[in-house]
Amino acid sequence: MTRMPDTDVAIIGAGLAGLSIATWLAESGDGATLPRVTLIEPRLEDANDHTWCFWDQQPHPFREAICHRWPRWRLHHKGQVVEREDQEACYAMISEDALSTTASRKLQDVNEFDVKRGTYVRSISPGRDFLDVNTTLGTLEARLVIDTRPPSLSSLSRQQGxxxxxxxxxxxxxxxxxxxxxxxxxxxxxxxxxxxxxxxxxxxxxxxxxxxxxxxxxxxxxxxxxxxxxxxxxxxxxxxxxxxxxxxxxxxxxxxxxxxMPVRPPTLDSRYLAAGVRGGWMRPSTGYSFETCQRGARAVSGQLLQAAATGRWQLSAPRLRGPVLHWMDKVFLHALRRQPERAPEWFMQMFASTQAAQQRRFLGDTPGWLDMLAMMRALPSAPFLKAALAMAILPTGR
Ligand SMILES: Cc1cc2nc3c(=O)[nH]c(=O)nc-3n(C[C@H](O)[C@H](O)[C@H](O)COP(=O)(O)OP(=O)(O)OC[C@H]3O[C@@H](n4cnc5c(N)ncnc54)[C@H](O)[C@@H]3O)c2cc1C
Missing domain, CATH: 3.30.9.10 (D-Amino Acid Oxidase, subunit A, domain 2)
Structure with a gap:
């Protein structure tokens, strides 16, 4: 007889990425198609010490949790002001409380989901048939593990950011x-x-x-x-x-x-996926993560439904940012590290020379070619060419 693990999918951490993956999954499947999911989180309650802001320009399951919207955004430097307006997709805010209340409401009636609060994951290791998730409440066997714990310092490219x-x-x-x-x-x-x-x-x-x-x-x-x-x-x-x-x-x-800074997500085997900041989902040059996290959560929830349907229990990292954007971020961070005193001038130029929609797409990790070109053209070429060259010669960015 085939042995059953304790759960099909263990999601470690009920922060932004963990709750987003669980909620996307609950919304896109039903009792017949959903895998069994265990969400593991050490905190008994949320501290409500987070708010997430983002441009509300893509579908996501947390729209009703938005508490504020700003159609205009601005930058100031030495008496100069750059202001942009976009009524189509406002800058929006969700509090940690509202996000987790919305997620809990959407997950509470789904029998396949179990949330274990007050539980701390110590380690994950490949067992004979499944992955062993070693927690403060004992070992849990899972077919797949999605790990959203904060990244370890050793996985961060600190010299590049x-x-x-x-x-x-x-x-x-x-x-x-x-x-x-x-x-x-x-x-x-x-x-x-x-x-x-x-x-x-x-x-x-x-x-x-x-x-x-x-x-x-x-x-x-x-x-x-x-x-x-x-x-x-x-x-x-x-x-x-x-x-x-x-x-x-x-x-x-x-x-x-x-x-x-760039993050090198840890790997184990094809049954393990690092997600959220740990998986490099946060944009290195800005610290924004909400929108990319929603795209990542949607992609991963699709993989989970597929795995449950086919019995092929494996995961792969979703591609959330193209190579050009990745390269632009590295050059930008390199230039900021070299000449932090010029940053205000560069940010002001970038926002003054581009349109509102280009800015929200670029910052939301979904720029088209023309948006990226507009951003490059908005910046002075000499310091960025030098940064790109230095990066090519000294790949660690020292
Ligand atoms: C105060 C603050 C404000 C931010 N504001 C924005 C913003 O406005 N817009 C934006 O896009 N981004 C923002 N960010 C950046 C980013 O979106 C957040 O850090 C986001 O919460 C990252 O999501 P995550 O799921 O990767 O990590 P987290 O949300 O931090 O979730 C990680 C989870 O793992 C749990 N955990 C830790 N250790 C263990 C363990 N051993 N076992 C099990 N679970 C564990 C934690 O308790 C936590 O719940 C902000 C970050 C902070 C800190």
Missing amino acids: MWQVFHGLELEVPGHGFDVTTATLMDFQPSTDSIDFIYLLPLSSTRLLVEWTCFHVDRGAPTCRDLLTPEGLPNRLAHWLHQRLTGWTVIRHETGCLPM
Whole structure:
């Protein structure tokens, strides 16, 4: 008799990628076609310390969870402003709470799905017939494993990128005066060795999310951790707030340290797939991931349905970014590392010389050839040619 594993698919981590894959799968299959899925997550509850922003330009199962939309976005640098508007596909926000409530609602009646919270995965190894997922509650046998745990430091190409470190506050500020239809993506701030800017989202006429963001090259010190101590970014943000606003109340914090660099996803065999940031789904040059994560989740859910239908239990990494975009990102990061002081000027030029739709497609990882060409033409050729050459000569990007 054929032996049955504990589950067909173990999804490790119920963050953005894990919940997206499970929800896409639940929406595209039914009891007759779905594999049995176990979602494993150490956190008992969400901390609601994340919001995801993205251009709402592709189908996804979380539309009803969107809490804000901004048809305009802008950049500031030294008194100059670039503003773009696109009523067709707004810049949108989903909170962690809303995403996980929507996912839970869509998954709760699906008998094939089991969510194990309070469970930590220690390791994954190939067993005799299945993959063994070693957890704090014992070993689980699975035909396939999708691993969305954060990437290990050794899988990051740290010499080819930067860290995006940010500290943000959601504030109640009556009469803040910012236009609630416009998201400020970058308001550049003076800095000596990193690229610093304020990211400001007006959530209502009395509420703001304000973040101090820093693109920082890892050269030993300061580290991400140093930047997030009270003397680091929180202090820079407090200083900025005291200059601009009065009478605010802090509602919640939002802090992060994202690897803006290529990721080498770990491999095991064709029954294992690294997904989310671990699988390189986050865009290295921006730290955006939501849209690409939805495309990845859709592709993986298709593979899972196929595997359940055919009995061929295997997975392959979905192709989420073309080679040209991948190369452009590497050159861009290389140029930023070489000349961080010129970054504000380059970002301003790029946004001033391209159209709103080109920008949202490019940042959402779905640019056409003309969009990529427009972005290249918007940037000064000399520093980027030099960066491309240096990259070709020194592939590690040192
Ligand atoms: C504060 C913040 C704001 C962000 N804002 C945006 C944004 O506006 N737009 C955007 O596109 N991107 C944004 N990002 C970047 C990116 O979209 C997020 O990091 C996103 O959550 C990545 O999804 P993920 O599933 O790969 O990782 P996560 O969402 O971090 O999920 C990983 C999951 O794995 C679990 N886990 C960890 N260890 C184990 C273990 N041993 N066993 C089992 N499970 C484990 C974790 O608890 C977690 O739930 C933001 C990131 C942060 C940190």
